[in-house]
Amino acid sequence: MTDLKTVNILFCGTGGQGVLSAAEICGWAALYDGYHVKKSEVHGMAQRGGSVESHLRFGTLVYSPLIPKGEADFLLSFHPDEQARLVKYLKPSGKDLLPYLQQAETTVPDKKFINTYLLGALAKSLPIKEESWLQALALVFAGKRTAENKEVFLAGRNSHDLE
Amino acid sequence: MKQVFLSGDEALAQGVYEEGLKVACSYPGTPATEIVEYLSRLPEVDAQWSVNEKVAFEVALASSIAGLRSMFSAKHVGLNVAMDSLMTAAYTGVGAGFVVVSADDPGMHSSQNEQDNRLLARIAKIPLLEPSSPSEAREFAKQAFQISEEFDLPVLIRITTRLAHTKENMEIAARKEIPQKEFKINIPKYVMVPGNAYKKHLELEQKLVRLKAYAEKSSLNRIELNDRKIGIIADSVAYLYAKEMYPSASFLKLGFVYPFPADKIKEFASQVQELYVIEELEPFIEEEVQRLGITAKAKHPSFRVGELRPELIPLIIEGKEKIEEPSTARKPVLCPGCQHQAVFSVLKKLDLTVTGDIGCYTLGALAPLNSLHTCLCMGSGITFFEGFRKGVGKNVVGVIGDSTFVHSGISGLINLAYNGTKGVILILDNGTTAMTGSQPHPGTGETSKGQKNRKLILEDICRAAGADNVDVINAYKAEELETLLRKRLAEDALSVVITRAKCVILLKREQKKHD
Numbered sequence: 001m002t003d004l005k006t007v008n009i010l011f012c013g014t015g016g017q018g019v020l021s022a023a024e025i026c027g028w029a030a031l032y033d034g035y036h037v038k039k040s041e042v043h044g045m046a047q048r049g050g051s052v053e054s055h056l057r058f059g060t061l062v063y064s065p066l067i068p069k070g071e072a073d074f075l076l077s078f079h080p081d082e083q084a085r086l087v088k089y090l091k092p093s094g095k096d097l098l099p100y101l102q103q104a105e106t107t108v109p110d111k112k113f114i115n116t117y118l119l120g121a122l123a124k125s126l127p128i129k130e131e132s133w134l135q136a137l138a139l140v141f142a143g144k145r146t147a148e149n150k151e152v153f154l155a156g157r158n159s160h161d162l163e
Numbered sequence: 164m165k166q167v168f169l170s171g172d173e174a175l176a177q178g179v180y181e182e183g184l185k186v187a188c189s190y191p192g193t194p195a196t197e198i199v200e201y202l203s204r205l206p207e208v209d210a211q212w213s214v215n216e217k218v219a220f221e222v223a224l225a226s227s228i229a230g231l232r233s234m235f236s237a238k239h240v241g242l243n244v245a246m247d248s249l250m251t252a253a254y255t256g257v258g259a260g261f262v263v264v265s266a267d268d269p270g271m272h273s274s275q276n277e278q279d280n281r282l283l284a285r286i287a288k289i290p291l292l293e294p295s296s297p298s299e300a301r302e303f304a305k306q307a308f309q310i311s312e313e314f315d316l317p318v319l320i321r322i323t324t325r326l327a328h329t330k331e332n333m334e335i336a337a338r339k340e341i342p343q344k345e346f347k348i349n350i351p352k353y354v355m356v357p358g359n360a361y362k363k364h365l366e367l368e369q370k371l372v373r374l375k376a377y378a379e380k381s382s383l384n385r386i387e388l389n390d391r392k393i394g395i396i397a398d399s400v401a402y403l404y405a406k407e408m409y410p411s412a413s414f415l416k417l418g419f420v421y422p423f424p425a426d427k428i429k430e431f432a433s434q435v436q437e438l439y440v441i442e443e444l445e446p447f448i449e450e451e452v453q454r455l456g457i458t459a460k461a462k463h464p465s466f467r468v469g470e471l472r473p474e475l476i477p478l479i480i481e482g483k484e485k486i487e488e489p490s491t492a493r494k495p496v497l498c499p500g501c502q503h504q505a506v507f508s509v510l511k512k513l514d515l516t517v518t519g520d521i522g523c524y525t526l527g528a529l530a531p532l533n534s535l536h537t538c539l540c541m542g543s544g545i546t547f548f549e550g551f552r553k554g555v556g557k558n559v560v561g562v563i564g565d566s567t568f569v570h571s572g573i574s575g576l577i578n579l580a581y582n583g584t585k586g587v588i589l590i591l592d593n594g595t596t597a598m599t600g601s602q603p604h605p606g607t608g609e610t611s612k613g614q615k616n617r618k619l620i621l622e623d624i625c626r627a628a629g630a631d632n633v634d635v636i637n638a639y640k641a642e643e644l645e646t647l648l649r650k651r652l653a654e655d656a657l658s659v660v661i662t663r664a665k666c667v668i669l670l671k672r673e674q675k676k677h678d
């Protein structure tokens with residue numbers, strides 16, 4: 001692992017959409033590659049439908065658990081309203097991955113794997129090895145439907161650049 | 164050493180586990196819940212959900228006095244419930260190490276207030292440790308037992324929601340088994356009658372002097388000299404926010420916060436040009452620095468409300484006022500098919516004033532239901548009902564959940580019967596502690612470790628408490644519920660109506676287990 005300035009990824013959506021597991025997978029993938037990782041989210045209310053955001057940061061050394069406003073390198077949204085609400089966190093040169101959400105919704109057969117597809121799209125721009133991603137996916141999905149997961153992840157990863 | 168990715172709650176639990184923790188007691192409450200959930204999975208630890216925090220605290224403290232390393236954990240307002248016990252525990256001291264964890268909720272992500280429990284360390288006169296990150300939560304937890312045993316005091320570890328729910332990768336170590344301490348009868352130490360307590364208070368004051376000296380030397384308080392133009396004193400997660408925004412500044416990072424390491428603060432102040440205090444919520448450190456006669460810039464009072472964020476730090480440094488931004492986040496709503504929806508629709512139809520309590524059903528206050536009219540703290544659905552019967556009259560009902568009823572509703576019900584109050588209390592029984600993620604409670608008969616013990620029958624305890632009528636009804640039968648409520652409201656009797664239907668999230672979870 002070479003020295004890496006902190007990479008900031010903001011995941012957002014509403015409760016039950018898989019936002020938290022997407023961030024969890026990304027966190028483990030970065031961890032497998034040897035980075036220092038912090039992932040911060042607020043959860044606790046059992047009920048559904050509330051806004052959910054997860055801040056994932058990794059690099060050589062990460063301080064704040066939260067991404068400072070205007071410093072996010074990537075915004076990965078599971079809901080257009082949440083994207084609109086949080087786009088202010090993105091830095092001017094940051095990547096908004098919202099276009100991939102639409103693509104995922106039309107091309108991914110099982111809604112359960114939308115987060116996997118979005119992670120594939122995100123993976124294009126991250127210094128994380130493919131095997132680390134796959135290992136993290138298998139871990140968080142508890143080894144279930146591994147082949148399908150890999151397929152969807154690679155579809156996201158090999159998709160045309162939209163942002 | 165194994166690499167793991169743990170939240171602040173889990174890392175703290177892992178830390179005490181490695182140090183030979185034997186007994187852990189708590190009542191579920193965000194953001195502290197995951198501490199005991201984590202420990203419940205570890206066979207060496209006797210971890211329990213207790214009936215409420217006062218019970219939890221005393222069981223844990225007594226286990227410590229009886230010779231076992233123990234821990235009590237709760238959310239900030241949960242510690243209030245155990246305050247009576249905590250205050251005198253500082254006098255009795257402990258046996259084996261005893262750690263008290265307060266998980267505060269700056270920003271009130273899921274709480275009824277945002278009290279700053281750092282202040283309680285000063286009131287109770289016990290040492291206060293504040294980790295900044297999950298890896299520190301583990302390390303600080305490991306030190307806490309030693310401090311507790313060396314000073315014969317409970318040690319308060321204060322974390323916040325942000326830390327509790329941040330995950331970080333770290334290495335963990337194997338557990339050490341710590342031999343049990345022998346309990347010896349010691350009446351002057353453990354029987355707090357005035358004469359004994361007086362001597363223990365004298366002793367406590369001496370301990371505080373020794374603790375201050377300890378804090379001065381503790382590795383948990385660290386001076387990081389860098390650019391000396393800006394010197395920042397910070398604790399908890401505020402330290403990380405400040406470090407993020409001002410990486411080249413000098414820092415005094417406080418981890419052993421109370422008793423304050425006054426000499427270290429003075430030493431740091433003398434080494435930097437401009438001194439700042441950065442802390443979340445109350446001006447706890449700020450006031451201490453002032454007391455020492457040191458000039459430091461601190462946050463505008465407007466920052467005493469709400470959670471800090473990294474981008475707010477420059478505003479604090481510049482002495483600016485906080486600009487309140489209304490939250491744009493979507494609020495959670497009741498799950499589709501939740502029983503509370505059905506029950507509150509009936510209460511709305513009957514146009515009742517409803518004294519409420521803490522749980523998912525507090526959402527009954529939101530539009531379009533607008534059918535829950537008070538919510539103060541655990542148990543207040545019943546006690547508020549009694550006050551409202553006095554002032555508002557008969558068109559009132561009290562509502563409370565099953566877990567909340569067991570936590571602190573029972574004494575309110577006894578009070579109603581004892582004082583001759585009539586009317587209707589509803590227990591919304593969904594068979595779990597739903598809001599914190601479905602923990603079992605005495606009414607389910609299952610323990611935190613999944614053991615099936617004796618089940619508390621709500622009907623029986625309501626009758627024993629003095630209710631004249633106890634009805635159990637399927638929560639989804641709206642018409643039947645309406646008829647029943649009309650009947651009970653018209654009677655001159657104390658009635659409890661238990662609306663029963665399992666939380667749909669719990670049902671789903673149970674189905675998944677079966678699949």
Ligand code: SF4
Pocket residue numbers: 046047048496497498500501502503523524593597598666667668669
């Ligand atoms: S978690 Fe259970 S009790 Fe809470 S809103 Fe959902 S269904 Fe209702």
